[in-house]
Amino acid sequence: MARILAPGTPAPDFTLSVTPDQKLSLRDLRGQPVVLAFYPADWSPVCGDQMALYNEILPEFQKYKAEVLGISVDGSWCHAAFAEAQHLHFPLLSDFEPKGAVAKTYGAYREQDGFCERALFVIDEKGVIFWSYCSPVAVNPGADGILEALENLKEKRQSHGELEGSRRAS
Amino acid sequence: MANLKVPVGPADHTLSDEHAPVTLVEYGDYQCPHCGRAHPVVKALRKHFGRQLRFVYRHFPLTQIHPMAEPAAEAAEFAGANGHFWEMHNAIFENQPSLSLPLLAELAQALGLPSEDLLSALESREFLPAIKEDFLGGVRSGVNGTPTFFINGYRYEGLNEFEDLVEAIDAELLSAKTQHRRAG
Numbered sequence: 001m002a003r004i005l006a007p008g009t010p011a012p013d014f015t016l017s018v019t020p021d022q023k024l025s026l027r028d029l030r031g032q033p034v035v036l037a038f039y040p041a042d043w044s045p046v047c048g049d050q051m052a053l054y055n056e057i058l059p060e061f062q063k064y065k066a067e068v069l070g071i072s073v074d075g076s077w078c079h080a081a082f083a084e085a086q087h088l089h090f091p092l093l094s095d096f097e098p099k100g101a102v103a104k105t106y107g108a109y110r111e112q113d114g115f116c117e118r119a120l121f122v123i124d125e126k127g128v129i130f131w132s133y134c135s136p137v138a139v140n141p142g143a144d145g146i147l148e149a150l151e152n153l154k155e156k157r158q159s160h161g162e163l164e165g166s167r168r169a170s
Numbered sequence: 171m172a173n174l175k176v177p178v179g180p181a182d183h184t185l186s187d188e189h190a191p192v193t194l195v196e197y198g199d200y201q202c203p204h205c206g207r208a209h210p211v212v213k214a215l216r217k218h219f220g221r222q223l224r225f226v227y228r229h230f231p232l233t234q235i236h237p238m239a240e241p242a243a244e245a246a247e248f249a250g251a252n253g254h255f256w257e258m259h260n261a262i263f264e265n266q267p268s269l270s271l272p273l274l275a276e277l278a279q280a281l282g283l284p285s286e287d288l289l290s291a292l293e294s295r296e297f298l299p300a301i302k303e304d305f306l307g308g309v310r311s312g313v314n315g316t317p318t319f320f321i322n323g324y325r326y327e328g329l330n331e332f333e334d335l336v337e338a339i340d341a342e343l344l345s346a347k348t349q350h351r352r353a354g
Binding site: 050052053055057060086087088089141142143144145147 | 175232233234235305306309310311312313314315
């Protein structure tokens with residue numbers, strides 16, 4: 001398994017296609033948590049595919065104001081067809097050209113296979129990796145780790161806020 | 171990371187003895203073909219283990235890929251509120267290939283439940299919160315697809331075939347007995 005970037009590391013910025021004619025940069029999402037989910041390929045043949053699961057959990061992620069991004073080496077046309085077939089409501093990024101370049105910067109590329117690891121990153125509001133996890137490639141890592149990380153991030157922010165003496169009206 | 175976070179409680183649909191030494195929890199989706207195939211397996215397990223095995227079913231509908239999964243789960247909850255959860259549960263799985271709103275209405279009618287009551291419960295989404303609660307509990311427990319089984323709180327990672335599940339449950343029965351002997 002590749003060695004993925006550890007918590008505390010600034011998340012490498014990138015600009016990738018999110019649709020055939022639209023791009024998205026990580027830095028545009030500063031100020032909110034980002035869930036970056038690298039996965040091997042669109043069209044995984046099982047029910048309860050990783051992206052389908054995150055799609056169901058979107059309302060939970062939104063409670064933490066987190067933006068979820070799927071990312072694989074599939075091209076944007078492929079992503080578009082996959083997202084339409086699965087009714088996905090979050091962006092899928094194409095790490096397509098040069099292939100896997102972004103995945104490599106996160107240590108989440110499988111040279112031997114030519115596709116991404118199942119690697120998860122929760123990035124904080126300042127663009128620093130708060131939590132990361134690499135699952136065996138055949139195992140859908142689920143969402144429990146991500147939700148726990150988002151919860152911990154929220155708690156950290158709150159306790160930090162209290163330390164600074166900021167008062168929150170309840 | 172993958173143990174059952176929500177213990178079995180009074181809100182659950184359970185079959186067999188609450189003091190059974192082994193509890194099998196399934197997170198399932200009524201429109202998932204893998205769950206459809208697991209249904210007769212669970213039935214066979216219950217027959218095989220009798221009162222030694224308690225079975226719990228929780229909802230994990232993947233609504234975006236299975237548009238009938240959530241209405242079906244709501245129909246099961248509706249029947250459950252009228253004391254017929256398991257009849258509806260079985261009927262849905264047994265008719266999975268033809269799952270539709272008219273079918274759910276028909277199944278309700280067959281249980282003596284007015285189909286208009288079911289349709290109005292579906293419309294008001296009366297049972298949706300209970301289903302969401304199951305779903306989110308599943309997510310927190312690391313459920314990543316369906317069916318996912320937990321045996322005495324531990325996630326079962328094997329194949330969803332009768333022999334494989336029997337082996338896993340037998341192992342749990344054995345360890346339950348050993349612990350019992352130690353405690354006694």
